[in-house]
Amino acid sequence: xxxxxxxxxxxxxxxxxxxxxxxxxxxxxxxxxxxxxxxxxxxxxxxxxxxxxxxxxxxxxxxxxxxxxxxxxxxxxxxxxxxxxxxxxxxxxxxxxxxxxxxxxxxxxxxxxxx
Amino acid sequence: xxxxxxxxxxxxxxxxxxxxxxxxxxxxxxxxxxxxxxxxxxxxxxxxxxxxxxxxxxxxxxxxxxxxxxxxxxxxxxxxxxxxxxxxxxxxxxxxxxxxxxxxxxxxxxxx
Numbered sequence: 487x488x489x490x491x492x493x494x495x496x497x498x499x500x501x502x503x504x505x506x507x508x509x510x511x512x513x514x515x516x517x518x519x520x521x522x523x524x525x526x527x528x529x530x531x532x533x534x535x536x537x538x539x540x541x542x543x544x545x546x547x548x549x550x551x552x553x554x555x556x557x558x559x560x561x562x563x564x565x566x567x568x569x570x571x572x573x574x575x576x577x578x579x580x581x582x583x584x585x586x587x588x589x590x591x592x593x594x595x596x597x598x599x600x601x
Numbered sequence: 602x603x604x605x606x607x608x609x610x611x612x613x614x615x616x617x618x619x620x621x622x623x624x625x626x627x628x629x630x631x632x633x634x635x636x637x638x639x640x641x642x643x644x645x646x647x648x649x650x651x652x653x654x655x656x657x658x659x660x661x662x663x664x665x666x667x668x669x670x671x672x673x674x675x676x677x678x679x680x681x682x683x684x685x686x687x688x689x690x691x692x693x694x695x696x697x698x699x700x701x702x703x704x705x706x707x708x709x710x711x712x713x
Contacts, residue, residue: 520702522704527707528706529605529705530644530691532701532702577644589644589646589702591645
């Protein structure tokens with residue numbers, strides 16, 4: 487099955503700086519890569535996603551890049567703010583029709599933005 | 602829309618007890634899933650369903666049962682609770698196999 491590794495496990499940045507979180511995956515059949523933000527006591531919430539036919543996607547201060555050849559994808563947060571502090575999870579999914587949404591998650595990155 | 606709801610929010614069980622974690626969604630989503638979240642291990646898929654009457658096993662199904670009699674509900678049953686099942690459980694749903702997955706607020710379960 488798929489194996490997703492995520493680094494770093496913890497990350498502290500000064501407010502206004504950029505934060506980068508990296509994930510690797512093992513299964514070349516994976517073609518959908520979402521990123522989730524989880525605040526304390528809440529369920530994960532999708533913040534951005536990318537599919538295998540796209541190399542980069544951006545949404546305001548958040549961007550995701552995908553390198554299919556190397557099997558890695560990254561989350562970039564620019565101009566970080568204290569409210570960006572949370573745990574971030576990457577995931578990979580083969581997205582094969584009619585076989586269900588089998589998502590494989592990374593182990594999470596705890597991001598702290600220092601005011 | 603309430604989205605994905607889960608009950609209870611917290612539960613303490615003794616080893617060997619059984620219980621059902623409830624999950625419901627009001628978005629008419631076909632796909633629903635159960636995950637457990639343990640420290641340092643991310644979220645792991647327990648069971649999932651691609652529609653009413655259809656369920657399948659995920660990565661860590663042992664000790665859990667599911668059924669899907671309606672589109673809205675997807676309960677998770679612990680048959681005989683064990684301390685290894687102490688975890689936070691999340692239910693998630695999506696409209697289709699390529700769509701955004703929405704998570705519930707979670708149930709924190711402790712098995713003594």
